[in-house]
Amino acid sequence: MMRVLVPARLRKAVRTWFDSRYISIANHRQDIRDALWEVQTLRREMVTLQSEVERLRNARPQAAPPKVDKLDKAKLDDTHRLAQETAKALDGLLQNEVLIWQAVDDLRARLPTPSAAKEGQQPCA
């Protein structure tokens, strides 16, 4: 290795030039501290947001059923029951109609005077 004597002033100038191009250790520490602080702030915000999401998710089903007072509810239940029963009764009625036509046709076929020609022109239902 070769050592060269460099005048102190020049050495200092070169060192200063180098130092000016790099961030000091103190500045680095500050940067890291700032970044850490930033991360912690974000973490706190995340926790707040998460609890907000959780709160909204839990709040939705509770908010969903609209306020129905007792009288309205009784009325609604009754209407629902009536609709169900009417529909069910109508099922039976429609089926009976089919069976009645079946019986009518059977009787008609047994009558002595055939009315087949006339029957053919009538719709079945």
Add this chain to the structure above:
Amino acid sequence: MRVTWTGTDLSFRLDPDDEITGKASDDHPVKLATNSCSIGGVPDDAHPDLFALAAWTIVAPWTRRSVTFDRAISAELAAALHDGWGIEAGPVGAEPRGAGRTLAISYSGGADSVAAATVYPQAPFVHFRRVPHRRVPNRWPHYRSDVLAKLAAKTGRELNVVTSDLEFTLAEPRPGYPEHHAVAAGALLMADRLDLGGLGFGYELGSRWLGGGRYLWRYTPDNVMWSPHGRWGRLFAAAGVHLVLPVGGVSEAVTMRLATRSDLKDHVRWCLRGTDGPCRLCGKCLYKELIQAAVERRPLDTPITADRPVARKWLRKPPYGGQEMIEYGLARVPGIDKTLFAGALDYFEVSEESTSWLEHCYPKAIEEIPAQWRDEAAAFMAANVGFMTEEEVRRVETWGS
């Protein structure tokens, strides 16, 4: 049974030996709700055999001995009814209807019919849309047929929407097609206008060959509903509209893959309930999610938990409906042992190898497509799916034995 068409409104009367509780072609008991229905969006001047066949898809379960139509049918159609069902049909006296040149797709918008549509990119669509019945209270307003019809309209294909309340002729188990073929009733009445010679359905490998649907759990080469030589196949052929199953040789994993990667992928919807998208909460959504997750090799994404009623059937012992696809899903979905399907794992020894036959096309399904449409389907399957090896064919033909 006596059948009368007034325009495109159908009414029918039971003969003395007919009964309100009958059986569909798959032996499922079905109860009649009422004896009238109508079909909209169709012309009223179709060939008499088409009117007769459309009516038969509705009244067949409740007919015991004979069926009398309001206009003469061809001897060929009467013979197909007699050979297939032992039913005397008449009056006879019309010329038979020759098969047309066009193949249309009976398009529901689900993954299977979208896949069928991609096999034939030129084929027009006929879409069946349920409408309320004027005499039967509609207790099923959650069934969003309007949403499905809108999606069908966005596909850009030639689209014919037929509206009908015929599903309300069925009281039990619930409103629906009295026979599965009733979905074609409107398409049949349009057959002359569209020059139809064939109608393509989305029925896939499970429904056609593995006894799917309301579950038989065995290999079904002579499937009474969907084989061309079965009674329905021969009846449709007699009316000049052949049954065509473009995706009859591939599983629901393949139809899912084809549909979700097709040009129509944005319009696929297998859920009947959702409005802005699939509801994700019905049994069908759960079943299709299992298949989709398996195809995309990702974990199951469903809000349905084991305590939900729709999950109940998967917690029981097999057999399951669409069992081959359950096995496929169990073998391929990552983390399936942490889902509600975990219990089902105990009943099967599944692996990717043991279910890989479900990724290829069963060749006999292509052979049974009528000649004029066979090559296009064969070329499509060769290019996009690949055919089964002999060993894989054996898996199909020993299914359930």
